[in-house]
Amino acid sequence: MSLAFRIAARELRGGLRGLRVFLICLALGVAAIAGVATLRASIQAGLADQGSVLLGGDAEMRFTYRFASDSERAFMATHAARVSEIVDFRSMAITPEDQALTQVKAIDTAWPLYGTVTLDPAIPLDQALEGQNGLPGAVLDPLLIERLGLAIGGTFSLGTQSFVVMAALIDEPDTGADSFSLGPRSIVATPALATSGLLAPGTLYETKYRLALAPGTDLETLEKAAKQAFQESGMRWTDSRRPAPGIERFIDRMGSFLVLVGLAGLAVGGVGISAAVRAWLQGKEKTIATLKTIGASSGLIFSTYLIQVAVLTLAGIVLGLIIGAGVPLMAAPWIEASLPFPAKVGIAPAALGEAAFYGALTALIFTLLPLARAERIRAAALYRGGVSGWPRKRWLALLGVLIVLLVVVAVFTSGIPELALGTAGGVLAALAVLALAAWALRRIARRLSHSRIAQGRPGLRAALAAIGGPGSEALPVILSLGLGLSVLAAVGQIDANLRAAIDRDLPTRAPAFFFVDIQPDQIDPFIEMAQANSAVSQYETAPMLRGVVTGINGRPAREVIGEHWIIRGDRGVSYAAAMPEGTKITAGSWWPEAYQGAPQISLSAQVAEETGLKIGDEMTVNILGRDITGTITSLREVDFSNAGMGFVIVMNEAALRGAPHSHIATLYAPPEAEATILREVTKAWPNITAIRIREAVDRVSEALSAIATATAWAAAGTLLTGFAVLIGTAAAGERRRAREAAILKVLGATRARIIASFTLRAAILGLAAGLVAVVAGAISSWAVMYFVMESSWRFEPVPAALIILGGVAAVLLAGLVFAGRTLAVKPAQVLREDG
Structure with a gap:
């Protein structure tokens, strides 16, 4: 050695x-x-x-549909130095001229426990929430202020309560603990909502209790104590060890x-x-x-x-x-x-x-x-x-x-073992396919160089002979370019298909609005309004509750189905007597319409397949702090792809009818009628929240576009590496191309004809790499759209054409780096060295 x-x-x-x-x-x-x-x-x-700033406390206890009970408040007071109560929900911010969806955070005087709030103008938060001229105050996201055409001192309504805008919300310390929001933020004081009609029994809201704990508190021990004391109440626990699990997972x-x-x-x-x-x-x-x-x-x-x-x-x-x-x-x-x-x-x-x-x-x-x-x-x-x-x-x-x-x-x-194995398999398969494509290109080029196509075209014949002959650059060129271009092609096809699906399918398949928080005494007048409006082509309504799946067959749900998404957070739950129209039962049977026995559950067939649940299994759902255990008696198809109404869990009417709840509804109407419908609903029932489906899809599209952009940049890095390989390939073949140029010069070829032959060779190689990448990208994008997105797919020609042009341009550019030096070599010098 x-x-x-x-x-x-x-x-x-x-x-x-x-x-x-x-x-x-x-x-x-x-x-x-x-x-x-x-x-x-x-x-x-x-x-x-x-973690504590991001969460807004050292720990958080969260409840759906309700405030904490006396025993839960006593637990918090015993273990925390300070407690902050937050009520979080969606509502409509309404002015005489317009209305917009907003995510409302109602707070007490202790908020925020950690971090600071930044307002414009820079006034204390408690002063801002006091309001003026007899109206409570509010601070709004600047986007919401602009959307409603408001100014500082302007007024708007949440439900039946009017507020005055006191400041713009510039920075909110605990945004990481909040889930995905469909509307910009509004902050008000909780007491100001007492007469708004927005926190009535059954309406969709969450309460979050942030705890400031003494230094050195054992969070794991406290979490176990809280869950043991309130495991039957539907309480959900988060602490500063994992303040934003959704962000962490992402x-x-x-x-x-x-x-x-x-x-x-x-x-x-x-x-x-x-x-x-x-x-x-x-x-x-x-x-x-x-x-x-x-x-x-x-x-x-x-x-x-x-x-x-x-x-x-x-x-x-x-x-x-x-x-x-x-x-x-x-x-x-x-x-x-x-x-x-x-x-x-x-x-x-x-x-x-x-x-x-x-x-x-x-x-x-x-x-x-x-x-x-x-x-x-x-x-x-x-x-x-x-x-x-x-x-x-x-x-x-x-x-x-x-x-x-x-x-x-x-x-x-x-x-993510599945993703890693899939990526490894995909890369190996892609390299094998690209190598096979390079081999096929060489064989085809070799045959074409002796065919009638190349006769009388010396530049084309020389290019084809170089690609098909010994020392061909086909393999390194197609391998180096093909993989990066394939990723870009797949991203381009998926992005184009998603956008096309939104533009093509959304107007015909999706409702115009989702309406939530419709109180039981408002549902009949709401239906009458929908029936009387000629612009409404279709509507659906259903009772709506939120519940947390806590148990399966008498055991904690996590022990049975792991970290499946159905047990992360609360889920929409509904009830029905008769089987809703259009329901497709895949296993079991629906309960009789007048059924009054023990609770029964109709579960999404897809969820059952993913979790291994089957007919006869028992599921416990905590609703408003009460555990309801039902037997799964049917499985049915649930389709969320059209943004319509669908519930993973539906129970028989007798099981949930007595619980405080509200209703949701969907309305189908053309875009030109949306503004009129929205004004009519918010004027008649200010507490009802309207969610425009197109706006919601736009928010999701923004998130998907960000992911596509990140992936495209990563693919661009792969392409940069591939371009370096192209440069190396061109450098390694410089002497061979110089010899070709010398022989062609001796045979009478002009400098322009030699450049044309080299350019044609590069174009053929780039075209081949681009075509292979487009085919690979199309297959990959089809698989993603069909199996992951569960949506239709069609070939989008524009991104495919850009990929092919990019492949040709990359090979041409790499060849041009050495073209001048290759052509400058004198034939006599090359031939003497070969001799």
């Missing part, structure tokens, strides 16, 4: 000619993973450090997904790494032959060049880590200011270690075969300029072990 180190050191002193692509590809791949992992770790650190999943996309980019870089090492070793043929002639063993040859590759790998990893950690650090002020939750951007050793491990393993995987082949090559074959021999079986076995190790580590570190 000491001799191997001495030889390796001497060769490294000769420079890195031919291995710059190796360094660039490895550094870019490591940088992408390090950057994403650093941001993920920074956000997680910010959530942990600012960050974890999004971060893991982007790391996996980064691994795909590293795989593309691996193609460049392998090609660079192969070309580098070909340039070392005489050196290796000389070493073997004077007695160097195969092991010494392998060790010598493995050491050099290891040194370069270390350099590439260090460079990638510097870029991956340095860019977030330099952009820290902008990142921290732009995120809606706290982040502490800094050096994250675990994240950097993860990126370094992936980089080292990828470099070893893609350099092992070229190094192993050099070990088997004979000196005589090297002097003749030939390359022969396959690696020993032990190196092939080691390669298989390394690939399995990479996949296993990715699966366990991602936290």
